[in-house]
Amino acid sequence: MTDRTPTEVVHLAEGPLRGTTDGEIRRFVGIPYAAPPVGDLRWRPPQPPERWTEPRDAVEYGPVCAQDTSCFPGFGHHSETEDCLYLNVYAPEDAGEPLPVMVWIPGGGFFLGGGGDYDPSAIVRDGNVVLVTFNYRVNVFGFFSHPAINAEGHANGNYGLMDQTYALQWVRRNIAAFGGDPDNVTIFGESAGAASVLAQMASPAAEGLFHKAISQSCSVAAVMPMATVESVAEVGVALATAAGCTDQTPENLRALTTKELLAANRMPDGEFGVGRFHLGPVVDGEVLPAPIGELFRSGRFHQVPFINGTNKDEFTWFQAMVELNTGMLIEDAAYPHLIGPLFEVASASQLLGTTVPPEAVPEILERYPLEKFENAARAAAAAVGDCGVITAGGRRTTRTVRRFVPRVYAYEFDVPDSPVAWPSVSFSYGSAHVQEVQFLFPGFAGGGGTRHELSGPQRVLAGHMVRYWTNFARYGDPNGEGGDAPYWPVYDAEADAVLSLTAPEPAVTSTFSATHHCDFWDGFYE
Template sequence: MPELRSRMFGMALTIGTLLGAWQGAAAAPDLITATTKGPVQGVARNEVVEYLGIPYAAPPVGDLRWRPPKEHTPWTATRDATSFGPACAQVTLLGVFAGPANNNEDCLYLNVIAPKDVSSSKERLPVLFWIHGGGFVDGAGSDYDASKLAAQGKVVVVTINYRLSLLGFFGHPALNKEGHLFANYGLLDQQSALHWVKDNIANFGGDPDNITVAGQSAGGASAAFNVISPLTKDMFHKTIIQSSASWLAATPMEVAEKKATAFANAAGCGQEDDEATAACLRKLPVDTLMKMSGPPEAFGPYVVTPVADGQIVPSGGASAIESGNFNRMPIMNGSTRDEGNFFAAIPVYHSGKAITEADVEGYVKTVFGGNAGAGGTPPSYPVGTVDKILAQYPSGDYLSPQLRMNAIQSDVMVCRIQHGTHLLAGKVPLYVYEFRDRTAPFMFPKLPDFVPLAYHTADLQYLFPGFRGGDKGVRHELNSQQLQLSDQLVAAWTNFAKTGDPNGEGVTVWPQYTGEPNARTYLAQDIPELSTLSDDVFTADHKCSFWKNLLVYN
């Protein structure tokens, strides 16, 4: 029966892919495959076949709000899978990164994108399981066009939605006492989607025994938290962590409970931790939750990111890696050269005002690039530290306050990411990179006195054609040199998904990072060609020796 099902699926793919380009894409009556819950009908587009908006869990609404995801009820009639499911509820959009804002609680859907010729492969294809970023407060799997990764790289790509903001990460004591896994509902969603992939992906041409979990920013942190979660042991086999160091620490449980209790009180549910409070919280209108989760331009006071709950996330990543309590596998870890520039752009986008020297000083004094205390509490460091930081980046060295802000904010982020690299070195097969194309198209509209450079998220459009964030982002086409770099990155990512080594056809210069003095090498992803740089050069470029003893890691 498995062989017959595989042949039938291959015939469906072959027929379906004759339907043409995106504009002419249409569902074919016979482009149907089975899942454990019922059959789904996909759509052919260019070089891929897509199955969109497949539910991987029951809608987490009503009494299922703030509970681990439950199995979806089966269906018998063929389910249409030709359009994306709704994005999860979100309001804080990180400038143009996500959106539009919405109140959708029924949002646990995933998408499968397979090359059209998957049926011609003698073996099932590697699976790239992509987790979107967005600070754990926004984003959606539908923002990412995975067709190039699937068609050119010959992998099956899965993109997912997961609960966000207060609906996804919420540690109220009344809920925590109910006897189920708690606080990290968004991570539990990701793990539920992984279970779906293990059970179903073979029907779509994918190999359930060769799964790579990848993500960028909060998606990269999610990938890393799943590496350290005991609940995912043997669920996947390789990891790609793009532009994230927030996994090094997790929100302490006491901070999560304090914020959730303050939210419940502000929402009119009182300060108790009993069943009545839990029932009140679950009856709150979703629009109330989203209004209290924060404005579009900032995180709200009650929001937390993944929590050290002791079961899903036993500890922060730094502690887990140092102690060896994590799932060993090949890992790719990297950053962009100007990570901080994306975050510097957000207030400029909302205010329409250029960055000033006062803004630079304010950042160092109050924000410190994710270096704040537990759960977003104010940073704490010795008297005189602010002056030392500003002296390291004298205003006269930069053509504008924005470029000075970029240097400080980027170095804070990048040096924390480097710390993660140093922790991982020698413990797993490790490949490290820096994306350095400072000509990368900018998905924000034109901003006053702003130079984008190789900003956080800039590399996404090289993997996912036309990536522009949310509906307010600006889509750009890559030029010929950028397209060549895109081809190289797609080859590296998919080579890694296949074998755990990014080298192969299209990429042959990426050395493994072992931590030994002569093997601490980064791949420099730039135009006109790929190259390498040493850990020492990377450290000097980002002043990491200065930051080493100032940054909070766990």
């Protein structure tokens, strides 16, 4: 490991801070951006952290938020602590003039994940920007609706989203101390982090806190149905009952241990899902005044320059997690008979954002014939993934945002031999969900997976991607002031072209919609 020495003290609104430097990158990690949401602060909006007067050493990551990793081999970190609202700042040693700021919102299905698993070196060093990552409450602690809690008179339901906004407010107050420009902030994230980007774009509370946005592999805006905080309150009652709470007063609910709540929401052995009870962002009237899709379609969102993209084989990752958790393999002979039930399950679990009727099955089989795929699992993953909220849904989101925003850029990540951090299954992962993250954050392996190095051509693509992302943060245009990367055009709905992120050189393509049968799947959505 490179030797690191203490930095000079920086002065924040909350108190003085000292990090470490290796001569290229200054690192300040484990900074409290809110008070620990424990005791009476559980299921309340974030509150200011305690101030300090003596220089605080920001040299160790704060603990990740309470989470259960049993359903996602290699992803996240098992944690039973709710004292977790910490962030990390990485800045070039010599910032010079105020630098663009990039704020990464980690993914994990709103169920797990944290901000300490992302190597900042490529983005900070090669992109010359200030990078911020952070934790936010997940699982039952981040997204919980219950009649007794909701009656307390504070914003409720979307505690994890409130944490994200609070972290952005911290950035607004403090980032200049690290050489960052508070008037040039880009939020970006993958999976639930991407859904969070869109939620922040739709949230009135985040107005003025960021100026550009990048969504990687989870464009829920145009397609995902959303419950109201009131409509899911009974889910909270059921979860609290499963945790052993019978007299469900606010005091008794907050007296439940972290371990009891995690256990109550854990999936039974041999089943797959992020939790026994469905939890996630809801329409609460304050953080999200209406469903995200409705806000986007009516133009009621922060209309900032936008990059949106997906991976070519998104759903193979989810199919792999199902296989790893259940041990169930899809036999080739069963494929024609399985598609209908598979779409029923996907519809019920909100993976699609719509319902695909049984009469559509023959055409689905015609468009996704078994002989075109490695095996039945890959064929099924292609069909469900294309229909769902990520792939074809990503195109719908791109086209929706483009109606209001002049600078929108679309991509597809297509590196089928990219390194895989997760356990092997009966099919290849290909360009699966999460696979692109390691091209921005070197060696990313989900927190508990196996780290791998990129090949030579893949490293060339990674360099292009870092430049695209950081140019966009600097200029609002991924092309910046020119360079050796292929030109990335603004998305145009008529041309329907996207940048294919292939190794070693990206290329513009107009085949995305046909490859993923987007027009066909669009017919099942409003």
